Amino acid sequence: MTTAPTAPPPPRVPEAIHRRRWAILGTLVLALLVVVLDNSILNVAMKTIATPAPVGLGASQSDLEWSINSYTLVFAGLLFTAGLLGDRFGRKRALLAGMTVFGLASLFSALAQTPGELIGYRAVMGLGAAFAMPATLAIIMNVFERHEQPKAIGIWTGAVGLAIAIGPITGGVLIEHFWWGSVFLINVPIVLVAMVAMVVLVPESKDPNPGRLDxxxxxxxxxxxxxxxxxxxxxxxxxxxxxxxxxxxxxxxxxxxxxxxxxxxxxxxxALDVTWFRNKIFSTSIVVIGVVFFALMGVSFFGVFYTQSIRGYSALQAGLLMLPLAVAQLIFAPRARLVVDRFGIRATCAGGMALITVGFLGYTVLGATTPIWVLIVLGFLMGAGMAHVMPPVTVAVMSSLPREKAGAGSALNNTFRQVGGSLGVAVLGAVLSAVYRDGVSGPLDQLPADLRGKAGESLEATLAIAERTHLTGVIAPARDSFLHAMHVVSGLSAGLTAVGALVAVFLLPGRTPAAPAAPGAPAGPADTAATEPADPTPADPTPADRGTGPRPAKI
Incomplete structure (x- = not known):
């Protein structure tokens, strides 16, 4: 007696949406690019914004820091809430509202007349980004079938790396040819194009049973x-x-x-079902995301100073040196799913973390005359490592939750990414500053007493004061002290990432079985990331969608 072959599960996504899924992804990537690119593009304009009017705004060091921090503060603080509101009222609505606010705030930032205005408009940009970014990932989970989600998320992740890399390049070109406000004005046409595409292509989706507000x-x-x-x-x-x-x-x-x-x-x-964190794969993936961005953002903080202040490259050239990291992510991130299929999420993520660790260790030997190809190789290596960590753990986070909670899951993913990155910049930046100040304190004795404190704040401050006072004897010791501080921070980052690799080895699952779980059976710890989580919403009884996700009409 022969058994009839099991029919493949019916599609969860309506055919009309399925046909345009890649165009939808392109639209979402465009929105993601403009949000992520804005932070990296601003770094290049800082020096110009600090210049007195009419060239810049005459911003102080504190003004410059808060023009970045005001965005980060609002963005990170509202990410989770924005994700919840997107689930409740509609992710397309959240995305369009976020992009509208982001675009208008970008226009006003470009026209700011004082540092205070710029700080305020940047905070409003953070508000818009908080609504837009979680919606992009949540929509991906609702327009792609399960087997295509890892590839789509890989492309989404690669876009983040691309935006981080092309931001300084774009900013360098704009600053060389236009005024400082052009780094914000460039957002406006991109936002307009993205919003038109969103209205035409992106379907609405929401939690069909959101429950009462909290x-x-x-x-x-x-x-x-x-x-x-x-x-x-x-x-x-x-x-x-x-x-x-x-x-x-x-x-x-x-x-x-x-x-x-x-x-x-x-x-x-x-508002948050804390039982989600009992899922070992979900909680481990969240921790890995935070660890990676803690180390990576901390190191990227001093990377700009190394290439420009130590090696003497222009802002545009320094931006070009970040391209290998982005190229590696663009090449490997969409293909990371193939490595997971072959070796499992544990080996893939641990291997990626190991590559990032090696990259950080490479920074500990960089000097003032190290061949620049070494930095290029390290960037490519770290990008390849990121490409094999972020897509699998993002898929694990999103797949561990019911599909109607995609906005909350995306918000948690991005919140831990943002908190980890902020901690990295703050903590590792503080370590860099402390080690640098300690190392340069002796040589600074030759400066006037009233300038020593200011000169010890950073390498840039030391070089500027040395040039102004013509006391060039402090320049070489200052650069040596910075390199030593960079090596210390790189070593700390390597150690932290190595711990993250061990966490992945011991807590993430290995290869998942190919056979799906029996209907109605809950996914076990070993296969949670590979199977569709149970959806508490009753399935649509029509043949169009007999899967576990929300009804087609809700997509």
Missing amino acids: PVGVLLSVVGLVALIYGIIKGGELADFTAAESLVPTLVGLLVLVGFVLFEKRTAHP
Whole structure:
């Protein structure tokens, strides 16, 4: 007696949407590019913005820092809430609203007349980005079938790396040919094109059963995240995390977030289902995301100073040197799913973390005369490592949750990425500053007493004061001190990433079985990332969609 072959599961995505899925992805990538590119493009314009009017705004060092930090503070603080609202009211609506706010704030930033105006408009840009970014990943989970999601997420992840790399290049070109506001004005036409494509191509999707609102939980999450990020930023700015200005908001943020978790465990309608973190794959993937961005953003912080202040490259040339990292991600990220299929998520992520670790170790031997091809190889190596870490863990996070909670999952993914990156810049930046200041303190004795404190703040400050006072004897020791500080921070980052690799080895699953779980059976820890999670929403009884996701009409 022969058994009839099992029919493949019916498609979850309506055919009309399935046919245009790659065009939808292109539209989402365009939105993602403009949001991520904006932060990296701004770094190139800092020197010009600091120049007195009419060339710049005459911004102080504190003004420059807060033009970046105001964006980060609002963006990270509202990511989770924005993801929840997208699930409830519609991800397309959240995306369009976010892009509208982002585009208008970009226009006003370009026309800012004072540093205070620029800081305020940058905060509004962060508000728009907080709604747009989680929606892009959530929509991907709703327009692609399960087997195509890893490839789509790989492309999404590669786009992040591309934006980080092309930002300084674009900024360098714009600053060389136009005024400083052009780095913001460039966003406007891109946003307009993306929004037209979104209206035409992107379908609406939402949680069909969102339940009651949880205003207390939402408020606690916003207050906790904003206070925590503010404390981290302030600690990095002061290079002292024990100062009251940093320690108090950090502790308040942590206490409020603890209160948020306790409240969510007890309320009948939580904004965040804390039981998600009992899933080992979900929680481990979230930790890996935070660790990678902690180390990577911290190192990228000093990479710009190494290429420009130590090696003497222009802003445009320094941006071009970041291309290998982006190219590697573009090549490998969409193909990471093939490596996962062959070796499993554990080996793939651990191998990627190992490559990143080797890249950080390479930074510990870079000197003032090291052949530049070494930096190019290290960048490609780290990009390849990122490409084999971020797509698998992002898929693991998103696949561990019901599809109707895609916005919340995307928001958590991006929140941990943003918090990890902010911590990396603040903590590793503070370590870099402390080691540099200690190393250069002796040579700075030859400067006037009233200039020593300012000169010790950074390599750029030392070089500027040495040039102004014609005391060039401090330049060589300052560069040596910076290189030593860079090596220390690189070593710390390598150690942290190595720990992340061990976490992946011990806590992420190996190769998942090819056979799907029996209908109605919950996924076990070993196959959660590879199988469709149970959807509490009753399936549509029509033959068009008998899968576990929301009904086609809701997509």
